[in-house]
Amino acid sequence: MQNSSDKFNNYIYGKNSVLETISQNPKRINKIFFSDGINFDNRLKKIKELADKNSIQVQFTNLNKFNKYFQENSDKIQNINFQGVIASVSPVEYLDFDEFLNKKSDDFRKIVILDGVEDPHNFGAILRTLAAAKYDAVIVPKHRSCPITSTVEKTSCGAINYIPVIKTNSLPTIADILKKNDWWIIAADGQSKDNYFDIDYKNMNFAVILGAEGEGVSKTLLNKADFKVKIPCAIESLNVSATCAVIVYESIRQILQK
């Protein structure tokens, strides 16, 4: 995992990240920096409009001065392509698990639990897929997970503003509570005999547990799973964000085709 300090989790960059954040969650944005003399395309224009509408301070400056900060706090080298825009933001607020669980919902709900996914690119990619598929939340452990850094926000393309993140001290406890509340637990497990398309994702609340690459889902959590599913795979393993996309969209397919 990269070194990250709170200080630098407070900047996001890139047209999509900033646009999604200012559209969905303008209160998170403290200030917007545009590159000096930049040509305003549609997305940048929209950002400027929304900044004015929400009375957010705007400054034109040489964005390269941010390079050093981002380099020290991200896994990108040299000159990052900020795409002409950086925003200073308040950290993402985590959703409380009890609040989530007790929220009334007319539809069945579906979430993903990440057991030890520490790579910021994978975490960002997973958030984007879950937002695209309108999943209801993602649960991560307090330890052995990736903090929401600017790399995560950038990779998620601002999807972090659509998908609530819940942090917990204990995934097994969360799994137990979900089960007691009539949720079903599905674990991705390369050793399973069932394929991911063999189970029925309709008409139930469910949580899909995805493990770290190499290690997979921990034994404790596997033992709590109602279903274990694999993705047919001719090589050692799929990337965890690809695994997420495949299983999540199989559930969406079944629900839409029912």
Next chain:
Amino acid sequence: MQNSSDKFNNYIYGKNSVLETISQNPKRINKIFFSDGINFDNRLKKIKELADKNSIQVQFTNLNKFNKYFQENSDKIQNINFQGVIASVSPVEYLDFDEFLNKKSDDFRKIVILDGVEDPHNFGAILRTLAAAKYDAVIVPKHRSCPITSTVEKTSCGAINYIPVIKTNSLPTIADILKKNDWWIIAADGQSKDNYFDIDYKNMNFAVILGAEGEGVSKTLLNKADFKVKIPCAIESLNVSATCAVIVYESIRQILQK
């Protein structure tokens, strides 16, 4: 796209990348460098065994001396985690399109065409998914595509050794030739009314065309497509490697469930 020179496309690193390459394609490997005084785990042991078996030269050295080269030629900063092993390799050989097309096959064949995917992480992730799903090849244009750099090899986790890559001067020409040879062309298109699960992937040779993020598949290629399919998506778009995973595995599901 990163700066890459041929010289530095000739190194790969990481246990999985090196192990997959030496297992599948030992002739590509010229020499293997292990970190001085490293503890040999199972994967490193296997690499050493295969090196001995294939009479590949092995050297123990301080791998940090490679850092500078990789930094100048990759998009990672500071100290890369080589996981104790680097291999000097011959470049990946591209497969000839005519040879691929004329190869006899008892099964229907399935390929992916990448129209302007320039990001090395996406390209590597796509190669890994295609190798996992046992697709037959990937076709990329000579221009506006990502060269096979060490970042691509690393992201693909060595999958590049399982999935042939074909380079072409003209994707529209390739699409025309495929159609004349009874292949079906499926284009990913966010504007389509059909979902990716609405079409039948069984009992035909087909090519799935994926476009660059933002721009999508070019109009010329869209016009040649027999099917256009979208992935239901609540945000602006899915990442191209997630799109690839979802469509490719829907085809696998249909074929396995038939």
